[in-house]
Amino acid sequence: MKKVLSLILAVTMLIGCCAMLAGCGNSGDDGFKIGVILIGDENEGYTYSHIKGIREAAESLGVKDEQIIWKYTVGEDEKCYDAAVDLVESGCTVIFSNSYGHQSHMQKAASEYPEIQFVACTGDTAAISGLDNFSNAFTFVYESRFVSGVVAGMKIKELVEAGKLTDANYDANGNVKMGYVGAYPYAEVVSGYTAFFLGAKSVYDKISMEVQYTNSWFDITAEATAAEALAARGAVVICQHADSTGAPSAVQALHKNGQVVYSVGYNVDMLSVAPDVALTSATNNWGVYYTYAIKAAMNGEKIATNWAEGYKTGAVCITALGSACAAGTAEKVAEVEAALKAGTLHVFDTSKFTVEGKQVTSCIVDLDGNFANTDPADKEAVWDGYFHESELRSAPSFSLIIDGITPLN
């Protein structure tokens, strides 16, 4: 027994040693290689939009499949660091990660390999990290949220005019109720639902919205339950900032039972799971960013530390309009999109909302992540009459709770 055991142990160790020695020889390849660290795989909407973006970029830049190394379902812990270093050793010169929680592990790797460029998408610490080879990227997704809000507003206007709503759909002040399934009470989510709300309000003024948090980015059951709770409180349109199809599916089921309720999704087209109620989804077109970043990396240029773009370059959009959309929605959407592109319409226009009854004239953004916004590094984001979202840094920073929106938990 012991003999056999020790033999097996010895063989295992020998193999290990051989592998260690052999490993030294085959590292390093002259070709340009891209490393991608993903929180999920193609079965998850958020990650799929990144995969799609990278594939588009690769195609337009002539990068071959074998030049991209994918690491799927990488957790937000040392596995991310392991994956990043492994990609460096496999010869990648630019490495992307797609989830917020990857950021500090990417930053650690970036500090150890200064000649490799690391990008933590949706992150926010690149500017204060002091590292030249570490950057963040985000899109102006609040613009597409605003447009999806316009679609919701059109629907509400149609329902009100057709007299389809009951007393339960109005709050005490006579505003039509909307609902929002949010993941966490963070700036990214707050910024998103405020933009959605303002979009709807720009079409139909008498609107209020309740927000239910699920405390998870992906939880089908919790998102469905939250949507049902919001609908039971009278919400006519339920939007979401969470990654599953839980909410639209729940809304579809309620609609089948005769309730007047519609859904606006996020990231992916929800028509496949909610054909009768899905109006549209706000989404990103990551291909625009990846094309820019990969091109820069191929040319040996530095990738921008804080990249964020929107309708102007086509980095955000909404998915196909559902059959439930109100008449004239497509024309209205085109009009709003054109105004956003032209820069004549600003989502966080301070004349369009109030906080505790007052117009916002100043909002300092905490840029160094130290829980306070009183340091010299922190900057004023309100000028020229609107809040400049994602311009001081790529990650969203609008975290004011404006009048008309009520978080439930």
Added chain:
Amino acid sequence: MSTQSVHVEREPLVRMVKRDGISNQKAWLIRGISLGSALVVCALLIFMLTKLNPLKVYSSMFEGALGTPRRTWVTLRDTMMLLCISIGLAPAFKMRFWNIGAEGQVLIGGVATAACMIYLGGKVPTPVLFLVMVLASTLSGAVWGLVPAIFKAKWNTNETLFTLMMNYVAIQITSYCVALWENPFGSNSVGIIHPNTEWGWFPKIFGQQYLLNVIIVMGLTVAMYVYLKYTKHGYEISVVGESENTARYAGISVRKVILRTMAISSGICGLAGFIAVSGASHTISVNTADGRGFTAIIVAWLSKFNAVVMVLFSFLLVFLDKGAVEIASKYGLNEYASEIIEGIILFFILGSEFFINYRLIFRHAGKKDKKEVA
């Protein structure tokens, strides 16, 4: 046996007979054959489902786990992590105390370690910090295991449910601490603790980041092997495990043995949390234990609580896991595909235990046997 068969008109086609004993050589031969057949079945499945060359897939699995020195070290580090928890579970299971709470014990040990790193990092000398971290993690793990043990010893409560419930308490405490320590604000993650100063991180030994993990866990493995096999305590544990009444008759205080063993078992699991936080992730989240508290139960059982055999099974499981990640990356196979491979291999290994404990007698061969007996 021959008297029985007289009354039966037709013998069943196959009879299972418990073996009296089996030579180690034969036992390992059976294990080897079953591993081989598992690989063949997987190869057929891979080919049928994906049309890929199974040998290529296997070699990429090997590549993924041991392909570069760094990958080998990461595989080694994760093996040590799993091994450490299995080592912790071994004495409890040998005592027939079903400690399903390793996940929570690891987490709470990790939380204690992270707290020391955050609050004491840079304020006390490094050796003191490490001493405090070791003590804090071991003690908090031990407390997590002792609570169900006390209830079991005093009121004979069900330890399986109790230890399982303690996991959820630990998970909730961890999420609370993550929210408390989140950095940057609003991120719901602690991020890497002291990324620049590396306070409270395992030091590199001979330039190797994870060598200390290996040294600590291998030390524990040897100690546990000796403890269970050659000490009075180890003997008491196996007697209590076989029969509490026998233990009482022999003058062993069952209550004392249960408490002492669970303190050791969960203390080591707490220490595993220390290794996970200080020696690997340098952060804390509800995923720090990552299900290893449950995987370790499989390791402990497969190795029949033999600390040395646990090394092999921990390595096998981690190897399969790393290989899975690599084939997902290389061939775009969904990770579920590799979990199927892992499942098949485990199934065959478990199956081999059946053939080690029983032998099959076929009808025809059985008759020949009888003649020989007669």
